[in-house]
Amino acid sequence: xxxxxxxxxxxxxxxxxxxxxxxxxxxxxxxxxxNPPAYAELLGIEYRPPVKLSPRELAARLDRILxxxxxxxxxxxxxxxxxxxxxxxxxxxxxxxxxFRLSLAFADGMDMGEYPEGWLQEKAPADLVDxxxxxxxxxxxxxxxxxWFEGAGESEFTRTIAVYYGPQSGHDLLERTTWHAAQHxxxxxxxxxxxxxxxxxxxxxxxxxxxxxxxx
Numbered sequence: 392x393x394x395x396x397x398x399x400x401x402x403x404x405x406x407x408x409x410x411x412x413x414x415x416x417x418x419x420x421x422x423x424x425x426n427p428p429a430y431a432e433l434l435g436i437e438y439r440p441p442v443k444l445s446p447r448e449l450a451a452r453l454d455r456i457l458x459x460x461x462x463x464x465x466x467x468x469x470x471x472x473x474x475x476x477x478x479x480x481x482x483x484x485x486x487x488x489x490x491f492r493l494s495l496a497f498a499d500g501m502d503m504g505e506y507p508e509g510w511l512q513e514k515a516p517a518d519l520v521d522x523x524x525x526x527x528x529x530x531x532x533x534x535x536x537x538x539w540f541e542g543a544g545e546s547e548f549t550r551t552i553a554v555y556y557g558p559q560s561g562h563d564l565l566e567r568t569t570w571h572a573a574q575h576x577x578x579x580x581x582x583x584x585x586x587x588x589x590x591x592x593x594x595x596x597x598x599x600x601x602x603x604x605x606x607x
Contacts, residue, residue, distance in 0.1 A: 413556070423556045443566050444599045446548045450540045453494060453569045455595045457533050460490045460576050462591050463583065465526035471586050472522060476578070479607070483579060484525065488515035490575045491529040497568040498539040500552050501561055508555035570600040578606060 431438030
């Protein structure tokens with residue numbers, strides 16, 4: 392469910408013992424986190440996991456997504472950055488920042504061995520006042536991630552990280568980070584066009600990423 396702009400939906404999740412999305416609640420039981428096998432078990436259906444892209448391919452995809460996000464937010468005027476889509480809690484300024492912050496959280500989580508939910512709830516700092524400043528922050532995030540991936544061996548991606556919604560391997564967390572960033576870039580792209588503006592680039596290739604069917 393869309394819990395942004397829907398306090399009753401968030402209360403329903405809390406009543407089921409779930410602090411934050413993503414989650415599935417069914418007949419009073421809940422599966423918290425991005426966990427398709429647990430969703431299938433909860434719903435009593437068969438689940439056949441798709442083949443994941445390799446960590447190196449996911450890293451390359453994430454970098455392209457962040458590059459396009461930076462170019463897009465840098466092109467937006469102040470009026471567009473202040474625009475808040477219907478029933479959403481973030482304006483485009485904060486949505487652009489969120490794409491970069493959630494991506495940085497991957498490297499932070501891998502280094503610390505844990506991934507608290509608070510990282511994804513951070514808002515854009517006051518000094519990131521316009522599109523170019525958000526894009527500069529994004530360039531720093533891309534540099535941090537590039538260095539992290541350059542030094543990471545294959546065993547890094549088999550480690551288990553204590554994510555706020557449950558344990559995940561480094562590979563699974565990287566896949567989720569990549570499609571999470573991709574989903575928000577899709578949203579930025581569509582909302583930008585709905586405002587009568589033209590994104591500077593087409594969307595990158597999302598083939599192989601388990602993106603949600605709906606935009607929101």
